[in-house]
Amino acid sequence: MSTNDLELYSSFSLLSTNDECGCHDNDEVRSSNKTKINDRYIQLNIHVSNIVIFIISLHKHNIYQCRKKFSVDTSLLSHKFLVHLINRIFNLNSNFIIKTKNNFVITDDFDVDGCIMNYTDETILELKVDQYDTNNEYSMNENNINDNYDLIEIENDSIIVTIKSISHRQETLLKKATNWFYGTVNTLSNKCLTKKEFHLMLDTTNGRLLNEQLLRQRIYENGCEESIRSTVWCYLFRVFNETMTNEDKKQYLIKATEQYNEMKQSWQSKKELEIITLENLIQKDVTRTDSSEKFFCNKTNSSRQKLFNILMTYCIYHPEPGYVQGMTDMVAPIFYVIRDEPLVYACFCALMRYMSPLFHLDGIAMNRRLDLLRKTIQAIDLELWHKIKQCDTSNFMFAYRWLLLDCKREFPFKDIFRVFETLWASLSIDQFELNNNNNSDTDIDDLSPTSIITRHYLSRISSRTNTILSSCSCSPGLEESLSEYSSIDGCDSGYRDEHSTSLFDLNLNYSKQENIPIIPCIPLEKWLKNFSSIHDENEYSDMFTIFLCVALLEQNRSSIMQMTTFNVDNDDYIGSHFTRLSRKHDAQQALQLARHYHRQYVVFQIRIKRLQLIND
Amino acid sequence: MDYAYVFKYIIIGDINVGKSCLLLQFTDKRFQSAHDCTIGVEFGSRIVNVAEKGVKLQIWDTAGQEQFRSIIRSYYRGAAGALLVYDITKRTTFDHLTMWINDLRNYSTSNMVIVLIGNKCDLSDRREVQKEEGEAFARDHGLIFIETSAKTAVNVEDAFIKTAREICNKIDDGVFDLTNEMCGIKIHHKLPNENPNTRRNSNPNQTSGC
Numbered sequence: 001m002s003t004n005d006l007e008l009y010s011s012f013s014l015l016s017t018n019d020e021c022g023c024h025d026n027d028e029v030r031s032s033n034k035t036k037i038n039d040r041y042i043q044l045n046i047h048v049s050n051i052v053i054f055i056i057s058l059h060k061h062n063i064y065q066c067r068k069k070f071s072v073d074t075s076l077l078s079h080k081f082l083v084h085l086i087n088r089i090f091n092l093n094s095n096f097i098i099k100t101k102n103n104f105v106i107t108d109d110f111d112v113d114g115c116i117m118n119y120t121d122e123t124i125l126e127l128k129v130d131q132y133d134t135n136n137e138y139s140m141n142e143n144n145i146n147d148n149y150d151l152i153e154i155e156n157d158s159i160i161v162t163i164k165s166i167s168h169r170q171e172t173l174l175k176k177a178t179n180w181f182y183g184t185v186n187t188l189s190n191k192c193l194t195k196k197e198f199h200l201m202l203d204t205t206n207g208r209l210l211n212e213q214l215l216r217q218r219i220y221e222n223g224c225e226e227s228i229r230s231t232v233w234c235y236l237f238r239v240f241n242e243t244m245t246n247e248d249k250k251q252y253l254i255k256a257t258e259q260y261n262e263m264k265q266s267w268q269s270k271k272e273l274e275i276i277t278l279e280n281l282i283q284k285d286v287t288r289t290d291s292s293e294k295f296f297c298n299k300t301n302s303s304r305q306k307l308f309n310i311l312m313t314y315c316i317y318h319p320e321p322g323y324v325q326g327m328t329d330m331v332a333p334i335f336y337v338i339r340d341e342p343l344v345y346a347c348f349c350a351l352m353r354y355m356s357p358l359f360h361l362d363g364i365a366m367n368r369r370l371d372l373l374r375k376t377i378q379a380i381d382l383e384l385w386h387k388i389k390q391c392d393t394s395n396f397m398f399a400y401r402w403l404l405l406d407c408k409r410e411f412p413f414k415d416i417f418r419v420f421e422t423l424w425a426s427l428s429i430d431q432f433e434l435n436n437n438n439n440s441d442t443d444i445d446d447l448s449p450t451s452i453i454t455r456h457y458l459s460r461i462s463s464r465t466n467t468i469l470s471s472c473s474c475s476p477g478l479e480e481s482l483s484e485y486s487s488i489d490g491c492d493s494g495y496r497d498e499h500s501t502s503l504f505d506l507n508l509n510y511s512k513q514e515n516i517p518i519i520p521c522i523p524l525e526k527w528l529k530n531f532s533s534i535h536d537e538n539e540y541s542d543m544f545t546i547f548l549c550v551a552l553l554e555q556n557r558s559s560i561m562q563m564t565t566f567n568v569d570n571d572d573y574i575g576s577h578f579t580r581l582s583r584k585h586d587a588q589q590a591l592q593l594a595r596h597y598h599r600q601y602v603v604f605q606i607r608i609k610r611l612q613l614i615n616d
Numbered sequence: 617m618d619y620a621y622v623f624k625y626i627i628i629g630d631i632n633v634g635k636s637c638l639l640l641q642f643t644d645k646r647f648q649s650a651h652d653c654t655i656g657v658e659f660g661s662r663i664v665n666v667a668e669k670g671v672k673l674q675i676w677d678t679a680g681q682e683q684f685r686s687i688i689r690s691y692y693r694g695a696a697g698a699l700l701v702y703d704i705t706k707r708t709t710f711d712h713l714t715m716w717i718n719d720l721r722n723y724s725t726s727n728m729v730i731v732l733i734g735n736k737c738d739l740s741d742r743r744e745v746q747k748e749e750g751e752a753f754a755r756d757h758g759l760i761f762i763e764t765s766a767k768t769a770v771n772v773e774d775a776f777i778k779t780a781r782e783i784c785n786k787i788d789d790g791v792f793d794l795t796n797e798m799c800g801i802k803i804h805h806k807l808p809n810e811n812p813n814t815r816r817n818s819n820p821n822q823t824s825g826c
Contacts, residue, residue, distance in 0.1 A: 284632055291650035324683045325631070325653045363686050394676075397691065400656030409652065575659035 052077065052116060054125035058090050062130070066090075072161040076149055077116060079109045085161065086129055088151075095133070101126040192418075193224035198232070207246030209235060212429070220425035220595075223418045230338045236424045237350035238432045239343065241449060248453055253343065256447045260342035263445070264309055267316045275316075282311050282323055289328040293413055295336060307335055310345045314352070317445045324359040326401075327352075329408045333416050342447065349446035351424075354431040354541065358404055369403040369542050370396055376546050377553060379530030380597070384557055391563050391574055398575040402549045407590075410552060415587035419548070422591055426544040426598060528604040540605070544598050551593035552578075552585055619663050619670030623783055624694060624800040625776070628716060629701035630709040631680035634735040637766035638701065639677045642776050647767050654679045657691065666780040672804065673776060685719075692724040696792075696800030697731070697779040702750075704734045704763065705742040710749070717757055725798055727791050729782045731760040733775055738765040 052074050057067035068089055087094060098106040106112060106127070115125060152160040193215075201210055209215060215235060218224075224232045234240040240249055267275055286308045290296050296303055310331055315323040331348050338344045357365035374396055378385045392398065402410055411419055443451035553560070556577065563573055627635045636651050636658065643660040658677045663670055676695070678688045692698070700716055702709040713732070720730060732754045734745065747763060754761035760778055764771040783801065786792055792799050 281631070285653050288650040288652060291652075321683075325679060325681045326655050328653075329655075359683065361683050361686075366687070394657070394691070397657050397687075398659070400687070401658075404655055409655070575657070576661060579659045 052125060054127055056086065056127045056129055058129050058131060060131045069158040070161055074116065076161060077112055079106065079112050082112060089159065090129065092131060096129045096131045099128045099130065101128060192222045193218050193228070195225055195228050198224065198228045208244065209242050212242040216425045219421050223421050229417065233334070233337055233347060233421065234343065236421060237347045238429055239346045239350060239449060244449065251453050252449050255452045256346055257342045259444065259447060259452065260313070260345055263317060264313050267312060278315060278323060279312065282308055282315070285325060285328045286311065290332050290413055296332065303335065306341050307331060310335070310341060310348060313345060314348060321356050321359045321361070326359065326405050329405050330355065333420060337417060346447035350432040353433070354427060366404060368539065369546065370399070372539055372542055372546050373399055373403065373549050377550055380527045380550055381554065384553060384560065387561055388574060394575055398578050399549055402552065403545065406545050407548050407552070409582050410585045411587040412583050419587050419591060422595065423544050427541050431541050524604055525600055528600060531604065543601055544594060547594040547597040548590060550597060551590040554593060555585060555590060619672045619804050621669065622672045622674055622802040622804055623696045623780060625673055625675045625697045625699060625779065626692060626695040627675065627677045627699045627701060629680060630712050633680065633701045633703040633709050634766045635680060635701050636677050638699070638735060638764065638772060639675055641766045641769050641772045645769070656684060656687065664777055664780060666777060667784050669784065671780050673780065689719065689723045692720060694798045694800050695724065695728060696783050697729045698724065699731050699733055699775065699779065701733045701735050702745070703736050704745045705736050705739050707744040710745045713753060725800065727786060727799070729779050729786065731762060731775055731779045734763040735766060737763040737770060738768045
C-alpha cells in the first residue's frame, strides 16, 4: 500500500515539474483564462473530495477545436473510462492521444491516478486530446467497457458524469446531488413503474393496494408502463382505492356497469330538442377530437360512439357545468387507455371533480390560473416576463388553452399519457373526491366506489393521506450525506433537522400526526422568495400545470428573447409561435423541468407552513 | 414583403360556423374538415396588398361556445376589423347575429369595421338563410356583407381584403386616431438600420426645397 502511494507521488512530482512545455495554441490559452474565473468560483463552492472537475480540450492537427468541462465522480476514473468518455462526447473512435496540459501523455490508469493526485493542488485538471486521422475502421474497440455512467449536460458545455445507479446499491453523493438538481428524486427507480413492480405493490392474497401513497409517488416521478396504465389510472382517480380487494373491484365493475347503462338509457330514450341539440354539439366535437389518431378514426371500432355516450351521460347528469368544448380533449386519452366505457365514465367524472371549475361559465378558476401563471413566470424568470409583456398584447391569452386543458394539445398524443399521469399523481387525492359528501345522489351518478359497493370495511380511511414528496420520496441516507456537505446545497441549515408532516398539511387541513417523517432537504432556489405566502388549496392544486406552462415558455425562451422590439407588428409573435407549436413540444423535457420547479415549490410551502405553525 | 400597416382582426360567431376554417383557408390556403375546436383564442397572420400598400393582417380566431364569451369580449377592444360569421345552413346561427352585434357595439372601439360573412355557401342545397336576408341584415346594421365557402375558398380572400380596404379608406378619411393603441391599427416602422438611409436621402431634398 505504502509503496503504491510512493509511486503515485513520484509520478505526481514528475507531472508537476514538467512545466517548460507550454501550450502551443494561443486560442486555447486565452479561452482557458477566461473560463478559469468561473471554474474557480465553482471550485470554491464545492469542496467535495470525491468529485474531480476537469476540462478536456480537443485538438486536431494541433489546432484547437472545442472544449468541455466535466465534473466526474472520482470512483469512475480510469484510463479506459476516459477513453470511453472522450469517444462519446467528441464522437471519436479512439483515434486520439490524451495529454496533460504539460503534454505528458496519459496511457494507463497509473497516469490517470497521477493526474488526480496532482489535481488536489490545482484548481482544475486540464487535459488535451490530440485527434489524429485514421483509415482504420476497426480501431481499438472500447465499447466493451460497460456503460456505467450517466451524463448530465448543463450550461456552457459543462457535463456532470455520475455513476449509473444499480438497484439495491447505495448511490454516490454526486449522483444524489445531481438527482435533486436535475430531475429524478430516487433513481433506484429511475425507470417507469413496471408491471412486475406494480404487482409487488399489491397484497398477494387479495389484490389490495398496499400503499396508495407510494404508488402515487412512483407515478409522479417516472410514470408507469403501458401494460398497467389502465389499472394505475383507476387508482390515480380513486375509482379503485386502497381498501378494495380483487373481489371488490370485480363487484364494483359489475355494479358500475349496471348503473352506467341505466343512466345512459335514460337519455337515449328521450328525444327532446334540448337533448338533440346537445347530441349534435357533442357529436361534432367528438369527430374532430384527435382526428389524426388512427385509433379514433378506425370505423370498425366504435370508439367515437363510446366517447359520445360518455360525454352525453356526463353532461346530462352534470348540468353544471354541462358540455363545454375541451372536454372531449380530456376524455379521449382516458378512453384510449382504459377502453371500458363505464370505467372511463367513472374516471372522467373523477377528473372533472378537479377540473370542472375551469369549465365554469364564470371564468373564476381560469382567471386564477392565468394570474398564477403571470405571477409564477415573473417569479422564476423576470427577464422572460418583461420580454413577453413587451411582445404580447394579449396578456398571456395564448396560454389559455394550456391552462384549460392542462397542456393536452401542446404535446404529441403519444406523450400525453405520461404528462397527465404525472400531473394527476401530483394532486392530493381529495381533489378527486366529491366536495359535498352528503350528496349521495352525485356520488352514485359519478359511480363513486364508496356509493356503489357498500362493505363494512370500505371506508375512506386514506382520503387525507396525501400527495407526492411524502417521506418515501426521500431516498434513505440522502439527508445525512447532504448535511455533511452543507456547502454543496447552499441550504439554510436552520431547516436541516426540521421534522414535518408530509405534503398534506398544505391542504390547510393540518392535523397532528404521530409519526412525523423528515422532509427532504432540497437546496431551495432564489425564485421561491417571490412566493412569500402559502397559496390556498385551489391554487396549490394548480401549480403543477402552472409549472408545466412555465416549462413550455422556458423551452422556447431563446425564440422569445430573440424577437426584435423595433417593430411594433410582432405583438402577435408569441401567440402565433405557440399556435404553430401545438402538439409539437418536447414532453419529456417539459415534464422534467416542471417536476423540478414543483418539487422546489412543494418543499418551500412545507417550510412556510412549518414556520407559521412554530410562530403560532 | 414590406408593409405599411398592421391591422388587428377578430373572427367571431356561433359555434361550428367555420371561423377557424376561414382563417386556415386565408392563411394556409387549405381546408381541414376535422379541425380541432378552438379553445380560447388562436392566432394567424398574413400580409396582403391593399390600395397599393402592404398590410399585415393579424387575426385572432376565437372560440364560438358561450362559455368562452366573457374572456373573448375583453379582446374586442383593440381590433380594427371584425369578421362576424354565420352558417347559411343553420338558421339559429343567423338568429344570434343581433346578440353578437350588441356585444361588439358594447365592447369594441366605435370605428371598428365589421364584415358579415354567410359561410358554407357551397352547401346551397341545405341553405336555410337566403342571401337577401343576410344583405338586409348587413344594410340595417351598416356592415359589409359577403357569402363565402371556406371549403372551396370562394370569396374568402375577398372577405379579408374588403375589410382591409374599408379600414384603409377610414384611415385616409382621418376617422381613426392612430396614436391610440386600442384602435387596432399600427403603422409599421422600418427597421432602424433602414431609417438613417431614407432620412439622409430625403433631408437634402427638403432643405433644397426651402
